[in-house]
Every structure is written in structure tokens, then in C-alpha cells.
Amino acid sequence: MMKVTIDEYLEDGAYLCRYYNDNFKPIRDLRYIARANIIDPDYKTTPALQSLLHNNKQQPKSPGPGQFDIEVMLHKGAEAKDTAMTLQSTVDIGGKVSVGRSFLRICSVDRGTINAISQLDAVRAIGPVIPLKLMNYFAWGDIQLRQATADNDFQGTSGEQYMGQGEVVAIADSGLDLGVLQNPHEAFALQPDGAAPAPNRVLTLLDAVPEYLKPAGYVPNFTDRNGHGTHVAASVLGDGLFEDVGHIRSTRGTAPRAQLVMQTIAVPWGGEDGGVLPPIDLRDLFLPPYQEFHARVANNSWGEGDWVAQYTYGDGPRAFGCDTFVRERWDHVIVFAAGNDGTLKSETGAQIGGAVAAKNIITVGATHSSRNDSYPNLVAEISSRGPIRNDVHLQHRRIKPDLVAPGVKLVSAKSRHEDMTACGD
Known part of the structure; x- marks a missing residue:
């Protein structure tokens, strides 16, 4: 009797299986089996x-x-x-x-x-091992979905059902503002008119750097020293005011009523192109917010960076971890930034690979924006292009990114940390 366990569907009718015998003839004799071989x-x-x-x-x-x-x-x-x-x-x-x-x-x-x-x-x-980097150093998204002077009425039924009320978003990034829940940034605890404090929408701050990647002397630190995490978080769910040429204006993220779980994955001394240390198996990144705080959206504005042009779907465990997590939890959405390597030359003309190439996630590229009379219908030069690289079946390259959104010239929140090193207008 043959004992075969199917581990994974690959593509084009091919399966990865475990066979508990060294005689392949019984399998090869089956009429529906074209080939059966040990992995070289x-x-x-x-x-x-x-x-x-x-x-x-x-x-x-x-x-x-x-x-x-x-x-x-x-x-x-x-x-x-x-x-x-x-x-x-x-x-x-x-x-x-x-x-x-x-x-x-x-x-x-x-x-x-x-x-x-x-x-x-x-x-x-x-x-x-491919070093990771944060993705928003060129542009972090135009999130002025509805900009107006401070006395404009943002309340009412129009659009309120799409404000993220009742949703929890997990963001893995460099930290959040001062890293203290008791002293929240105004973008996450302010009414649209600025008249009265609102409940802090930051549920918790989590250290998501796994033990096996922590460098010597590592101490959990939730402060955002380079500004990236604060900026990304506000573009997702911030709600606040800013001064623009003498006028006080209101600006919002895409889900200004949602709540936030911030996961720190970057060591403070890592710099722009290093120190990003999420779990290698990304299921370990997504599971705690999902189980403990009912987060059903995970936002990730980081990736493999410059080397990604040579990186296929199967070159590391991150894409597999994403796909497996979503396949097992259909109510969860994972979003990744496509990347900022659109000007990077590659032999395929594309720059999308690694986790960003996962099948069950939403990969988002960048367009220009309407700010300063730009062109929101044009894909930004820096936005990483697809399709994904697949050296096994070049004719079956999966299309990525899945969608694009304004990603140039933005207004978002700035970390208040005194050592902040990145932009944050």
C-alpha cells in the first residue's frame, strides 16, 4: 500500500509530496501521474x-x-x-x-x-539572508482625502461609514512617536476640530523583534527615532490639524476612526537601510495582534529593498508565511508597500519579489498626487514594478502590484522624538 502525503500545490499540476518508500514504480504506473521524482x-x-x-x-x-x-x-x-x-x-x-x-x-x-x-x-x-529596509523614504502617500479649513464640518452620514469605526489595524514599523501610551500623539487622540481630546486610539505597543534576531544589548524601545512608523501610522488612521501657508487645515488618514496596534520591528541604531528585524516566518508577526487585539488588517511599509529584483517568490519564507496565514484566516487582510525601487535596473525590468510577491496579500504601488498640481493618474517613477520573477515558469509571472494609490508629496504626522532622523512634515 502506498503512503503519500500532499504537502503543497506548486503550479501547473505539480504537487510537493512526501512518499514513505524508495520504490517509485507504483506511483509512476498510475495513469494520472506524468512524473514522480525525488527533489534534486x-x-x-x-x-x-x-x-x-x-x-x-x-x-x-x-x-x-x-x-x-x-x-x-x-x-x-x-x-x-x-x-x-x-x-x-x-x-x-x-x-x-x-x-x-x-x-x-x-x-x-x-x-x-x-x-x-x-x-x-x-x-x-x-x-x-536579505537585509530589509523601510519603504517610505522617497514618499509616504498623499493622504489628504478630504482637506478643508478647521471650521469645515466633517461629521454627518456622508462617508462616515468608511472611517474604519470598529476596526483594528496592526502596523509593523520603526515605532510610534514617543513610545508612551499615556502621552499620545495628537494625530491619534484629537477631535477633528481640535477643541477637545479624544480617546487614545492606540491600543498597545508591541515588541515584534524575535529573540533569535535580537542583537547583543537589545532593549525593547517603542520610540520612533526616524519618524517612519509615526508617519505611516498617521497615513493609515491619523486625524489632525496642520498649518499650510498661514491656514489651519484638517488632514486625515484613510481610516481615522480605526484603532492601532503598533509593532516595533526596527532597532533604533539600524539606520535607513538596516536594522529592520521582523520574524522571518511572518505568521509570528501577524498572529499576536490577530488573536489578542482582533486586528484584521496588517500594514507593512518595509521589504527586501535593492536586492529584490533578483528575489523570487520562493527565495525566502516571508511570502509563504503571508500566504499561509491568510489561507488559514480568511477574515484577515495583509497589505505591503510595493517598494521604492522603480528606477532600479534589473534583468527582467521588474523589482517585485520576496514578501511583496505573496499571492494572498494586497501589494500597493504609488502614483503621483494632486498636491502641488502633480499628476495623480501617473504611476510614480520610484514605485516598484511587476510582474514577479519566476525562474521556473517565465510565462506565468503573476501581476503585481495589485493596485496603486497616491504616494508622492504628503502631509502626515511627525514623531516628536528629539532624535528623529527622517522627514515628517
């Missing part, structure tokens, strides 16, 4: 890592010549801790090993070690 260890090395190995390139933030930091993704059902112990007893992996839910991160390994790791049956894929 060479196929476990992702295209991004193959590019580094075959062209003698160094990965971003390389540990040294001929050395690579890698992420090892495991097959369904494989225990990460057991796999790590097996590797440490059979392969000279040398560097530091971090154990996640369904993956391992191994630092400073060479080509021979990578080949040895690929021989292990529990290993599904091996890819390079």
Missing part, C-alpha cells in the same frame, strides 16, 4: 543564492569572502530544532544557528557547507 538537492538552492555562488558575488552585508548567511526553509512537518541538531552533528556549520518555526538561519557558511545542507531530506530550500 541542486534545486533546493534558490535562484538568488545560485546567482551568488555561480558568479562569485558577495551578498549584501556579506560576512566575508566566500562566506554566506543563509535561511534554510524546511518541509512541512519537519521540526526545526531536530533539524538543527542533525545538522550540527553531521555537518560542520560553524557559524551561529537561529531556530524559527519552520526554518533555520545560519551565519557564515561556505559553498561546501551549503551543498551538504541541501542533501538533508528535511530541507525544502536554501536562500541568502
Whole structure:
């Protein structure tokens, strides 16, 4: 009797299965089976890592010549801790090993070690560690959906049903303002007319940097020193006033009645292009706000950055984590910024990959805006383009981004932290 477990549907009628026998003839004799083969260890090395190995390139933030930091993704059902112990007893992996839910991160390994790791049956894929960065340093979105002087009446039935009332949004970013719930930013605790304080709509501040990625001396810190998290949060659900050429105007995010769960994923000293450390398996990022605070929307304005042009859907566990989370929880929406690499040259002419290429999320690109007589119907030059890269079936490249929205020249909230390093008009 054959025992076959289907782990995953790939594409074009192909399935990833576990077969508990070494005789493939009974399967191959089935009339509806075209091919049945063991996964070749060479196929476990992702295209991004193959590019580094075959062209003698160094990965971003390389540990040294001929050395690579890698992420090892495991097959369904494989225990990460057991796999790590097996590797440490059979392969000279040398560097530091971090154990996640369904993956391992191994630092400073060479080509021979990578080949040895690929021989292990529990290993599904091996890819390079790609540094992440925050996405809004060119432009963070034109959120002046309805701008008016302070005495304009924003109340009433018109549009109020689309203000996000009763919804909770989880935002993973660099922190929020001063990082103190008892001293909220006006954008999250002010009435539209500014006359009286409103209830603080920030439910909680969470440290979302996983233990296995925390650098030495790490201390949870929710303050927003570079302004990115505060700016993004206000563009989503802020509600406040600003001065514009001598006039006090009101500006709102897209859901100014929603509540916020802010997850800090960036270390304060990381800078613009580093220090973004969310869980590698993104299910561990989305689950706490979903379970504990009933968040049904997750906003992410960060990604793989400059290297993403070479990054396919399967090059890391992040896209898989997104798709799995939504497939298991149909009431949850994950939103990712497409990125700011539209001017980056690539062999495919596209720049979307990694988590942003996930199937079950909404990937949002940027257009110009109506502010300062710009052109809101034109896609911004800096907005990352699709389709996604797929080296296996080039004719089946999935279209991304899913939609575009104004993303140039904005008004949003500014972090009040004295060391704030980024823009925040």
C-alpha cells in the first residue's frame, strides 16, 4: 500500500509530496501521474543564492569572502530544532544557528557547507539572508482625502461609514512617536476640530523583534527615532490639524476612526537601510495582534529593498508565511508597500519579489498626487514594478502590484522624538 502525503500545490499540476518508500514504480504506473521524482538537492538552492555562488558575488552585508548567511526553509512537518541538531552533528556549520518555526538561519557558511545542507531530506530550500529596509523614504502617500479649513464640518452620514469605526489595524514599523501610551500623539487622540481630546486610539505597543534576531544589548524601545512608523501610522488612521501657508487645515488618514496596534520591528541604531528585524516566518508577526487585539488588517511599509529584483517568490519564507496565514484566516487582510525601487535596473525590468510577491496579500504601488498640481493618474517613477520573477515558469509571472494609490508629496504626522532622523512634515 502506498503512503503519500500532499504537502503543497506548486503550479501547473505539480504537487510537493512526501512518499514513505524508495520504490517509485507504483506511483509512476498510475495513469494520472506524468512524473514522480525525488527533489534534486541542486534545486533546493534558490535562484538568488545560485546567482551568488555561480558568479562569485558577495551578498549584501556579506560576512566575508566566500562566506554566506543563509535561511534554510524546511518541509512541512519537519521540526526545526531536530533539524538543527542533525545538522550540527553531521555537518560542520560553524557559524551561529537561529531556530524559527519552520526554518533555520545560519551565519557564515561556505559553498561546501551549503551543498551538504541541501542533501538533508528535511530541507525544502536554501536562500541568502536579505537585509530589509523601510519603504517610505522617497514618499509616504498623499493622504489628504478630504482637506478643508478647521471650521469645515466633517461629521454627518456622508462617508462616515468608511472611517474604519470598529476596526483594528496592526502596523509593523520603526515605532510610534514617543513610545508612551499615556502621552499620545495628537494625530491619534484629537477631535477633528481640535477643541477637545479624544480617546487614545492606540491600543498597545508591541515588541515584534524575535529573540533569535535580537542583537547583543537589545532593549525593547517603542520610540520612533526616524519618524517612519509615526508617519505611516498617521497615513493609515491619523486625524489632525496642520498649518499650510498661514491656514489651519484638517488632514486625515484613510481610516481615522480605526484603532492601532503598533509593532516595533526596527532597532533604533539600524539606520535607513538596516536594522529592520521582523520574524522571518511572518505568521509570528501577524498572529499576536490577530488573536489578542482582533486586528484584521496588517500594514507593512518595509521589504527586501535593492536586492529584490533578483528575489523570487520562493527565495525566502516571508511570502509563504503571508500566504499561509491568510489561507488559514480568511477574515484577515495583509497589505505591503510595493517598494521604492522603480528606477532600479534589473534583468527582467521588474523589482517585485520576496514578501511583496505573496499571492494572498494586497501589494500597493504609488502614483503621483494632486498636491502641488502633480499628476495623480501617473504611476510614480520610484514605485516598484511587476510582474514577479519566476525562474521556473517565465510565462506565468503573476501581476503585481495589485493596485496603486497616491504616494508622492504628503502631509502626515511627525514623531516628536528629539532624535528623529527622517522627514515628517
